[in-house]
Amino acid sequence: MDEKTLVERSRDGRRDAFEELVRMYNRKVFALAYGFVRDRATADDLAQEVFLKAYQALPSFRAESGFGTWVYRIAVNHIKDYLRKSSRRRTVSLDEVSEGPAAVDDGAETRVREHDEENRRREVFRVLETLPPKYRMILTLRDVEGLPYEEVARVLGVAPGTVDSRLFRARRMLRKKMNPYLGEKGE
């Protein structure tokens, strides 16, 4: 069954059709939310709210864009609202706290390397959080989620030229902020 039919049936109140749509986009919406909040439970809750909003707004969905783009747009706006409301700094759950590499044994070198790489990745995301929301949003959609360039324009509702200039500024800003860390050994 194609997406359009699923949307039509969902609008007619068919739960099984909506369930199918949720299964198609659940992972993407969750990943998008996780890219911002870096917390599994919060990202899950945000994803649930996004689909709930989508379900409630189905009667107003005009199918001018694909369902995926539409849900993504709802997600982007919902996450923006969430971030605006919770001006708190990112909370780090216990399992995310770096404890340093485990005891040295066979394969320890690999684990140390992986551990270092994971720490560096976290550092990039920590700095990403400090960027202005519009730059953070576009980098997450394009470079973290890997959305095609044109899709980013549709989701954000901006012209491709704007995506171009905003991405340029966002990447440059991120690199400048990361500068003190990029010179570290192992980079």
Next chain:
Amino acid sequence: MNCRQAERRLLASFDRDLPASTGRSLVEHLERCPECRKRAEEYGLLRNRLAGDRVPESLPRFWERLESRMAASASPAPGAVLARLWAEAIPVSLALIAGFLIASLFLLPSSYRTADLSGSQALLLTEGNPIAETRAIIDEGQRDVRDLTVLFAADEVPPGRK
């Protein structure tokens, strides 16, 4: 190609293929500019780290939990239905108003339309010919009738100015 152009094109190359000649000049620039080469490596590194993000699975039973929330919130919100109806009502209302205005122009009796008009406006709307009317007065054979007609015409005041 200067360093600023090189940076712009390097970042553009992350999103789309550059024209062959642009790609060649970018590579040439990077080969001879250590500063831009370092910058290109840093951009690549950051991009890989962003793309290599490890996203965990969402919590179990995602759909089942969502379904119960959907049930709690009942069927699609009345607000959304109203919003949709409202969005459809706006163009219909505008069309009705425009239709009413046009109809009022053409269907109302001409006396309604010209009641408050000056002599010139009434002539314009009724496509009257003031010269022909004046000519008829001048051509009037009897002098008394002609003088009276001119007198009454001069005395005529538009209804709105009374």
